Amino acid sequence: MKHAFSLLLLITLWFLPEKVQAQDDMKVEAYDTLNIEKEPIPTTQAGEFSPGRGFDLYKSKMGSLNISVYGLIRYTNHLPATQSFTDHLGRERNVDTRHDIQWHRTFVWASGFFYTPKLRYTISVWGLASTGQTLVFGNMHYQVHKALRIGAGIGPNLGTRSLQGPWPYFMATDRQMAEEAVRPGFTGGFWLTGEPLPRFNYWLFLGNNLSTLGINNTQETRDLTKSASIWWMPTTGEFGPRGGFGDFEQHEKLATRFGASYVYARENRFNDVSNPTPAETQVRLSDGVYLFETGSLAEGVTIRNARYQIGAVDLGLKFKGFHLQTELYLRKLSNFNATGPIPESESEITDDGFYVQASYSIIKKKLDIYGAYSTIRDQFERNPWEVAGGLSFFPSGTRSWRINLHVIRIEKSPAGSTFGYYTAGQSGTTVSLATDILL
Template sequence: MALVIMLWFLPEKVQAQDDLKVEAYDTLSIEKEPIPNTTAGEFNPGRGFDLYKSKWGSLNLSIYGLLRYTNQLPANQTFTDHLGRTRDIDTRHDIQWHRTFVWASGFFYTPKLRYTVSIWGLASTGQTLIFGNMHYQIHKALRIGAGIGPNLGTRSLQGPWPYFNATDRQMAEEALRPGFTGGFWLTGEPLPRFNYWLFLGNNLSQLGINNTQMTRDLTKSASVWWMPTTGEFGPRGGFGDFEQHEKLATRFGTSYTYARENRSNDISNPTPASTQIRLSDGVYIFETGALADGVTIRNANYQIGAIDLGFKYRGFHLQTEFYRRKLSRFNANGPIPETESEIIDKGYYVQASYSIIKKKLDMYGVYSTLRDQFDRNPWEVAGGLSFFPSGTRSWRVNLHIIRIEKSPAGSTFGYYTAGQSGTTVSIATDLML
């Protein structure tokens, strides 16, 4: 609040100059570039097509689509969880128009007040959602936003999507990360090349959860990052040096999320409605029997901290991120082992990419792993090629191959099924206009 008051009472000349800078920046973003990257990529449109623009408002339409073939091998698999129980694995072999986004975005009354309405569809789950957010830029150092946004526990939730090396996240991050929910945030650049983002949200993931299933506990998260050499890291801060930086671009960041999470339905139902948190063996923490046979966890503390580092230079990109997740304060309907009263998982990934043919063909490799207290220590090695037929990031054809052991991650929209070991092959193409 003190910061808001200080900015409000800036000298008129300074304030007027800043207003002109903001207006010019936002006008440029409407006409030529995506909305400034202060929201997660999932809610950040591309260039799009201007349908209407006046001094009082604007409307831009942008779309994203992903078509993907996925084959998880071997076809027939089982895995043993940390309690020694054998579970079946439902491997995937399918062709899907996998993900659709349509964004309607622009400003109203003043370029400082921006809005985005998103239509999101996932064919593999049959889900279609409509949601949005709006934000107001008071100053370069302070932008206020509200709506659906990310818990800030990992870097990929803070802008890069869909400019990953492949078309989805890698194993270690997918296993530990938080999700998206309704919330309120503050973000800005208070010092040159230094940014912050603070977020207060409803829960870890609002997907499939309605307001009658939520508790009064709110999530808290924060992220800061520094880009000391160039002050930028490419469009959206995406992976790969498609832009061919002539000067070394650097990014150093750290993130943290805390949540008191609830299973979001009655314990009489063995399958929880809240499915964002998995143990390192891929089992949902709120599933009946997750930590002890017949015992159900009602509530648990979730905390994750991450540190990320990235470098880009002349078509080469090196990216790494380290995670530490802690699950604790379990509220259960029965006893759980003392050794599992607090669960800590540590993980990291390393990714490197290089443009074999400038603005046409990239190659990349990835390694990620978790170190857990169950001594399962899952890992993966992955790599692939991305071809850009139009010479822009807007259209990509991607070949992605993963060798994975004991996957802790699992979803219907990523590359992984919980517990799987073996090889996954994906061929995909996506468009962002």
């Protein structure tokens, strides 16, 4: 690792002096070459950290500042209102159903470049009204070459497609059940990304843990996550803005995208085993139970550490308002360090699953209809699934403002969070009506 960082430093130093002498003459040319006036941030990072076009507050040869905002209001209703489920150890648990109207999520981004258009920054203010959380974070990246961009800050563990750009251009306003159940999250890290061959991209990421949410640096361990993703867009070399879902842009030529992703982590519960509720809440079993909570795999036994691995393959195509997308997952939880014995049958837990979704523009740039199916096949033989569908209306004729009606029929949800549509263990119907803006 030491040699790798030394090599990166040498590469950076090699390229920096190349521009210094001719800096004044080339700044305007470099500005146009990187399309900074035309596109605020090329989306080679997570959509959560990629502003919209925003509003330019300041722009000069030495720097720029753009402000962009995202807001989501959502009504959510889980039916039936009173539910319970039985976990894989035969224990009955209550389902915490929701019926609420929330100003759900807020993002404010300050972004631009400093000194050279190759050095970009994004500072994000994120708020979730349903939990009262507000965070300020950011990242910086330096464009060495089209084949190499060096970045650091808060970024995604690269385990699934939706973490790598599409947000908030999903079919609805959040992810499908199968992905929400097994995906990793965002954390502080360092990454390399680029396009070394025409229409072929890579992304390598080294991070602190699976999700930094609720974890501070005094709780961190010395184990770092490693992840990688590659994708190929052979026919058109693009997949729409942010690589988002839905063919809002009405591709006249078939657009295709093929990708593969992988994450490896030695994850910790990040608080003392005397507390039955873990600080780490990213990893759930297929019955919706937190892996690191006391009693997850055996009564009275707490998992201190576990190996988390996930691999995913995604395929997508767009043509004349039609979009078809699928992603397949394989997740393995193993190498448990526990406070007591756990059943041999649960010493290694493997789940696989997938989603498939399709959409079509009924009225071009105004009204989309979509449907989706997802499932997880697990060794507990619960095999949760969902069928979902809805309509998205774009009043302004742009992606910037959407009104969305989303309906889900779900059985034995393994996913649960305040972010998405799902509550752990839920069976029944979820109805959501939402509107969001990205400016």
